[in-house]
Amino acid sequence: MMSRDPALLSLLARALTYPDATTPALLTECGAAGAWAAPAAADELRRFAATMEGETIEVMQERFTGAFDFDPKCSLDIGWHLYGENYDRGDFLVRMREALAAHSIEEGVDLPDHLPHVLQLLARMPADAAAELAGASVVPAVEKILGGLDGRGTPYEHVVRSIHAAVSGFAHATAGDAPHV
Numbered sequence: 001m002m003s004r005d006p007a008l009l010s011l012l013a014r015a016l017t018y019p020d021a022t023t024p025a026l027l028t029e030c031g032a033a034g035a036w037a038a039p040a041a042a043d044e045l046r047r048f049a050a051t052m053e054g055e056t057i058e059v060m061q062e063r064f065t066g067a068f069d070f071d072p073k074c075s076l077d078i079g080w081h082l083y084g085e086n087y088d089r090g091d092f093l094v095r096m097r098e099a100l101a102a103h104s105i106e107e108g109v110d111l112p113d114h115l116p117h118v119l120q121l122l123a124r125m126p127a128d129a130a131a132e133l134a135g136a137s138v139v140p141a142v143e144k145i146l147g148g149l150d151g152r153g154t155p156y157e158h159v160v161r162s163i164h165a166a167v168s169g170f171a172h173a174t175a176g177d178a179p180h181v
Contacts (some may be wrong), residue, residue, distance in 0.1 A: 001167030004130055006123035008037045012166060013119035015048065015159045016076060027052055038169060044162035051061035051155035054154035067156040073148030078141035089113075092137075099125070115141070119163065127170075134171035142167065 011033065014026055031049035033042040052060060068074050075081070079096070083089035096112035103124040105117060118138060122130045142164045149157040 002038055002166075002168040004032055004122065005037065006167065008033070008041060008151065008166050009119045011045070012041075012159065012163050013116040013123075013151075015045070016116045016119070016156075016163075019057055019064055021057065023057060023060055024051075024083050038166060040165035041162040041169075044158040044165065048158035048162070063155060065085035067149065067152070067154040071148055074145055076115040076145070077111050077113050078115055078118060078137060079111070081141040083136060096121075115145075115163070122167065128172075129172040131170050131172040134167045138167050139164070139171050 011026075011029055015030060027049040030045040031053075033045040033111050036042075037045065052063075055063075068076050072080065079089045079092045080150060093112055096118070097107070099121055100107060100112050100117055103121055105124065107114075107117065110117065115138075118133075122134060122138065125133070142160060145160050146157070146164060149160060
């Protein structure tokens with residue numbers, strides 16, 4: 001079993017944020033991840049960087065929006081993938097908001113179950129709690145996101161595949177409902 005890599009989780013969280021002027025430097029970091037990250041996760045990040053290399057910020061923004069904003073199957077809000085729109089998602093959102101606050105992670109405009117927030121949380125919380133959250137919530141949601149992205153030809157599929165490789169490597173398989181975050 002691979003150990004949790006907080007630096008990789010932080011890089012992945014940043015790779016799943018809306019592109020801006022800092023994105024070209026981020027792509028350089030993604031391309032260099034092979035020097036230190038787990039091989040499966042690093043390979044996907046290098047593919048992402050190579051695919052986006054030379055694109056304008058506007059084109060990167062269009063690709064991001066096209067990947068995640070028009071099809072609910074590709075939503076980055078993991079609670080939606082786990083619970084849909086039922087009451088259990090509300091409970092999950094409350095627990096995620098509390099966990100983010102406890103680890104000094106700012107929500108911004110996105111919901112507390114937004115995958116970049118959750119990746120930051122996994123990087124900061126104790127290893128056992130991170131493994132439980134990853135196994136019970138993140139891995140199943142990421143697998144659903146990958147299903148939504150499959151065959152769409154978006155470079156962001158590489159980022160989500162990298163997340164799956166990184167998180168699956170330290171996740172504890174759990175049965176039942178979401179973990180106590």
